[in-house]
Amino acid sequence: xxxxxxxxCIAATVLILIGFLSCRVLKTVRYTVTFDNLPDAWxxxxxxxxxxxxxxxxxxxxQKLFDRIKNEDPDIVLVPGDLVTCYEKNIRKKKSAxxxxxxxxxxxxxxxxxxxxxxKLLETYGSLGxxxxxxxxxxxxxxxxxxxxxxxxxxxxxxxLDLPLTYYERFRAPELTTDAITERIGTKTDAFxxxxxxxxxxAPSYAAWGAELTLSGHNHGGxxxxxxxxxxxxxxxxxxxxxxxxxxxxxxxCEVVTSxxxxxxxxxxxxxxxxxxIITLKKGQI
Ligand SMILES: [Fe+2]
Numbered sequence: 001x002x003x004x005x006x007x008x009c010i011a012a013t014v015l016i017l018i019g020f021l022s023c024r025v026l027k028t029v030r031y032t033v034t035f036d037n038l039p040d041a042w043x044x045x046x047x048x049x050x051x052x053x054x055x056x057x058x059x060x061x062x063q064k065l066f067d068r069i070k071n072e073d074p075d076i077v078l079v080p081g082d083l084v085t086c087y088e089k090n091i092r093k094k095k096s097a098x099x100x101x102x103x104x105x106x107x108x109x110x111x112x113x114x115x116x117x118x119x120k121l122l123e124t125y126g127s128l129g130x131x132x133x134x135x136x137x138x139x140x141x142x143x144x145x146x147x148x149x150x151x152x153x154x155x156x157x158x159x160x161l162d163l164p165l166t167y168y169e170r171f172r173a174p175e176l177t178t179d180a181i182t183e184r185i186g187t188k189t190d191a192f193x194x195x196x197x198x199x200x201x202x203a204p205s206y207a208a209w210g211a212e213l214t215l216s217g218h219n220h221g222g223x224x225x226x227x228x229x230x231x232x233x234x235x236x237x238x239x240x241x242x243x244x245x246x247x248x249x250x251x252x253x254c255e256v257v258t259s260x261x262x263x264x265x266x267x268x269x270x271x272x273x274x275x276x277x278i279i280t281l282k283k284g285q286i
Contacts, residue, residue: 050260088129114162159196
């Protein structure tokens with residue numbers, strides 16, 4: 001009996017160690033997504049997506065992550081939220097994440113929309129060490145911050161959805177209706193639209209609103225990923241989140257869910273390395 005307990009303890013320690021070290025190994029995931037109404041100018045262009053950095057650092061001043069992104073030479077960088085961890089006491093981590101994205105935005109056209117952690121900074125007025133407006137100032141002048149706003153780029157529309165914290169609640173989150181989306185970001189136009197929407201679980205609503213391509217994060221890939229079952233638990237303790245990682249289709253609408261580039265609370269990942277994502281857009285029959 002004691003031998004079995006020892007074996008279990010050693011196995012648990014090894015798994016925790018692997019999970020801890022896994023948070024420091026960044027992978028690059030690649031997808032190609034095809035749309036029949038993609039403007040010709042975007043055929044073959046490459047989006048670099050990352051989310052949920054949560055103040056993580058890859059090398060001093062995030063130089064390794066910067067080099068990884070620079071080597072990919074994307075046409076555009078899209079960041080749907082959670083650059084920082086709102087309750088992180090080390091303010092330097094928040095500042096360094098903001099300065100990192102500032103550097104990215106000085107190199108590539110970069111668009112950001114807030115996640116629940118930025119939203120929390122906004123709603124707590126700086127009681128967490130730094131205000132949202134201070135964070136945005138550190139993100140620099142070049143970055144496009146889309147808070148329920150849209151901008152047109154070479155014939156496509158990029159829209160950032162910024163939801164109040166109530167939509168992130170663990171048990172009593174309201175339904176996100178298409179009317180509630182329209183109230184925030186307006187009616188979908190004819191333009192091919194890339195929607196930055198941090199919370200992935202509302203995928204059917206984003207598709208019903210009309211976004212051709214939605215980019216999300218938030219569930220961290222389910223933190224521990226098991227073969228056949230996928231992600232086990234979200235950072236908000238939702239078991240087996242459906243929208244954990246990868247491509248999800250609602251008819252001809254697509255949501256890409258990234259498992260994120262960082263971690264918070266419990267810095268452990270198993271079978272689920274942090275990632276950046278390259279999405280190549282193609283025009284053609286789906
Ligand atoms: Fe989040």
